[in-house]
Amino acid sequence: MSGPAASVGPGPATRADHCVVALAECFRGDGEILANPIGTVPMIAGRLARASFEPDLVMTDGEARLVAGPVPVGVEAPDVIVEAWNPYRTMFDVVWSGRRHVVMGASQLDPFGNHNFAFIGDRRRPRAQLLGFRGAPGNTVNHATTYWVPDHSPRVFVPAVDVVCGIGTDRARALGPSGRFFELRAVVTNLGVLDTSGPDGRLRLRAVHPGVAPEDVQAATGFLLPMVDDLEVTRPPSAAERVLLARIDPLGLREREVRTS
Amino acid sequence: MxxxxxxxxxxxxxxxxxxxxxxxxxxxxxxxxxxxxxxxxxxxxxxxxxxxxxxxxxxxxxxxxxxxxxxxxxxxxxxxxxxxxxxxxxxxxxxxxxxDEGMMLLGLQAAAWRVPFLPTRVGLGSDVLEHQRDRIRTVRSPYDDGEELVAVPALxxxxxxxxxxxxxxxxxxxxxxxxxxxxxxxxxxxxxxxxxxxxxxxxxxxxxxxxxxxxxxxxxxxxxxxxxxxxxxxxxxxxxxxxxxxxxxxxxxxxxxxxxxxxxxxxxxxxxxxxxxxxxxxxx
Missing domain, CATH: 3.40.1080.10 (Glutaconate Coenzyme A-transferase)
Incomplete structure (x- = not known):
């Protein structure tokens, strides 16, 4: 494999490598659904999952095409194989059918995984206007959702979000049967991995990246974060995955989003 | 023409x-x-x-x-x-x-079809609904499932x-x-x-x-x-x-x-x- 690979070779795996692998693992077992990771690191992770242990995943080119193969991120890919047409209108059919797993960013997350990226402050005159609701309400109530937080901090992990875009476990449970398609798969951050196995569906620390202490994660979280008894350490990419990463992320873009500290 | x-x-x-x-x-x-x-x-x-x-x-x-x-x-x-x-x-x-992006689609579709709303699960539990109850209401399915759904208003x-x-x-x-x-x-x-x-x-x-x-x-x-x-x-x-x-x-x-x-x-x-x-x- 050629190219200026960021982490092929003898060097130790970076924090970004661990984040990519942790996100890729979130797609394990998904089979033939639309894997829709949004953002650079999630996109690299999704393409890695498909190129290795989850080959049936369907992925977009970021616009109206579903494309095959380990399409590189951040560079022109002249030999992309188009599988199908998937304009925005079709995407909503996919979302509402449940055949999708999205990875979204989050400006705020609360202890139950309620999510905000719409605005900070009051709806009538927000302190900071962010993305708007986008597709978060529809995504979370219809299919699997994973969040990616590249800067785990008390500003993101807050006791209460300013507005709920994607719904958390408490709100999904309150819906009764209408919440049956909800699944908050995981929250992957630059410090570790959270799941929803805490008391009453609260977020709980399941794994840390190497070099991160659980106290570090708690200090970067604005609420009391439970921890599993057998805390895991996320795994590095395998040798085969490193080769794939060099093809999928030839510019090493993941290292720009996550610094090894 | x-x-x-x-x-x-x-x-x-x-x-x-x-x-x-x-x-x-x-x-x-x-x-x-x-x-x-x-x-x-x-x-x-x-x-x-x-x-x-x-x-x-x-x-x-x-x-x-x-x-x-x-x-x-x-x-x-x-x-x-x-x-x-x-x-x-x-x-x-x-x-x-x-x-939500999909709600907008449904609101436009409802207007195009000249019906007052279209039902969806989108918005349930989210503040897109809870903060705007004055503009978005829910509807109960008239069929046996009886499910409560969001009635996206026509736009x-x-x-x-x-x-x-x-x-x-x-x-x-x-x-x-x-x-x-x-x-x-x-x-x-x-x-x-x-x-x-x-x-x-x-x-x-x-x-x-x-x-x-x-x-x-x-x-x-x-x-x-x-x-x-x-x-x-x-x-x-x-x-x-x-x-x-x-x-x-x-x-x-x-x-x-x-x-x-x-x-x-x-x-x-x-x-x-x-x-x-x-x-x-x-x-x-």
């Missing part, structure tokens, strides 16, 4: 204060910018704008045309957040009706403004890029629709411009056709032209302060109609 060709200013003359205007395209892609600029230059006010938002929304907010924005996002794509829209929101100068438009690649003089419109977005729905949800196009061509040419499926909108839905080469500039209108990223960066930077905005406005808005804009932006 009727000849519906007209100018941007003739379209603006058909609009009135307080109207609900739907604008096609998505983010910073295939936006009817020559029509939007004509509205921005006019004396119109208190508009309600329904859009998969991009610089259309930002420009109309920055020029004080907007009372309320009905939106799910407002983005320049390569610049994640529309800075002029952000400024209007943070200054509290526009109201909003916040929607009827007084006028839709849409930019396509080609049309004939009668308003048969054609898109030549990879995504129709929701342009046909905007047309069908509107009492009146005005298309701008890169080029008006003879009807018999349409079928040879692209596959049959590219002929998105029939003249049934169209009231006026404006020929506007570079009419979507600076947004993307491939295959005719890509997004003008440099121009877009300058537009975004003009949200920095009043002085920067005044300079941008003088150069690209108050310069006059679309021909003057093309001269100012070097689009020949």
């Amino acid at each position: 009727p000849d519906k060709r007209c100018t941007e200013d003739e379209v603006v003359a058909e609009l009135a204060d307080g109207m609900t205007i739907g604008i096609g395209g998505w983010g910073s892609r295939r936006k009817p910018m020559s029509l939007v600029r004509a509205v921005a230059r006019s004396s119109l006010r208190d508009l309600e704008v329904v859009s998969y938002g991009g610089p259309d929304v930002g420009l109309l907010c920055a020029t004080g045309k907007v009372r309320r924005v009905v939106y799910a996002f407002c983005s320049l794509d390569s610049i994640a957040l529309e800075p002029h829209f952000r400024r209007a929101r943070q200054d509290g100068t526009v109201e909003t009706f916040e929607l 009827p438009l007084d006028v839709a403004l849409v930019h396509l690649h080609r049309a004939d003089a009668a308003g048969n419109g054609q898109y030549l890029n990879v995504d129709p977005y929701f342009d046909d729905l905007f047309c069908r949800a509107a009492a009146r629709t005005f298309l701008s196009v890169e080029r008006v061509c003879p009807t018999e040419e349409l079928a040879s411009n692209g596959p049959l499926q590219s002929m998105l909108i029939s003249r049934l839905w169209v009231d006026g056709v404006v020929e506007a080469p570079f009419g979507a500039h600076f947004t993307e209108c491939v295959p005719d032209y890509p997004r003008d990223e440099e121009f877009q960066r300058a537009y975004a930077a003009a949200a920095r302060d009043d002085e920067a905005w005044a300079a941008w406005r003088a150069r690209y808005l108050d310069c006059g109609g679309h021909d003057a804009y093309r001269d100012a932006a070097g689009l020949r």
Whole structure:
């Protein structure tokens, strides 16, 4: 494999490598659904999952095409194989059918995984206007959702979000049967991995990246974060995955989003 | 067939204060910018704008045309957040009706089908519903499941403004890029629709411009056709032209302060109609 690979070779795996692998693992077992990771690191992770242990995943080119193969991120890919047409209108059919797993960013997350990226402050005159609701309400109530937080901090992990875009476990449970398609798969951050196995569906620390202490994660979280008894350490990419990463992320873009500290 | 060709200013003359205007395209892609600029230059006010938002929304907010924005996002794509829209929101100068992207689709579809709402699971549990119970209600399934669903209200438009690649003089419109977005729905949800196009061509040419499926909108839905080469500039209108990223960066930077905005406005808005804009932006 050629190219200026960021982490092929003898060097130790970076924090970004661990984040990519942790996100890729979130797609394990998904089979033939639309894997829709949004953002650079999630996109690299999704393409890695498909190129290795989850080959049936369907992925977009970021616009109206579903494309095959380990399409590189951040560079022109002249030999992309188009599988199908998937304009925005079709995407909503996919979302509402449940055949999708999205990875979204989050400006705020609360202890139950309620999510905000719409605005900070009051709806009538927000302190900071962010993305708007986008597709978060529809995504979370219809299919699997994973969040990616590249800067785990008390500003993101807050006791209460300013507005709920994607719904958390408490709100999904309150819906009764209408919440049956909800699944908050995981929250992957630059410090570790959270799941929803805490008391009453609260977020709980399941794994840390190497070099991160659980106290570090708690200090970067604005609420009391439970921890599993057998805390895991996320795994590095395998040798085969490193080769794939060099093809999928030839510019090493993941290292720009996550610094090894 | 009727000849519906007209100018941007003739379209603006058909609009009135307080109207609900739907604008096609998505983010910073295939936006009817020559029509939007004509509205921005006019004396119109208190508009309600329904859009998969991009610089259309930002420009109309920055020029004080907007009372309320009905939106799910407002983005320049390569610049994640529309800075002029952000400024209007943070200054509290526009109201909003916040929607999920799919809810907007359903609201337009309901209006197009002349039904008061369409049911969906989208919004359940989310504050898009809980914070806007005055505007969005729920409905219980009349069937045995008895499930409670969101009744997305119809979003009827007084006028839709849409930019396509080609049309004939009668308003048969054609898109030549990879995504129709929701342009046909905007047309069908509107009492009146005005298309701008890169080029008006003879009807018999349409079928040879692209596959049959590219002929998105029939003249049934169209009231006026404006020929506007570079009419979507600076947004993307491939295959005719890509997004003008440099121009877009300058537009975004003009949200920095009043002085920067005044300079941008003088150069690209108050310069006059679309021909003057093309001269100012070097689009020949």
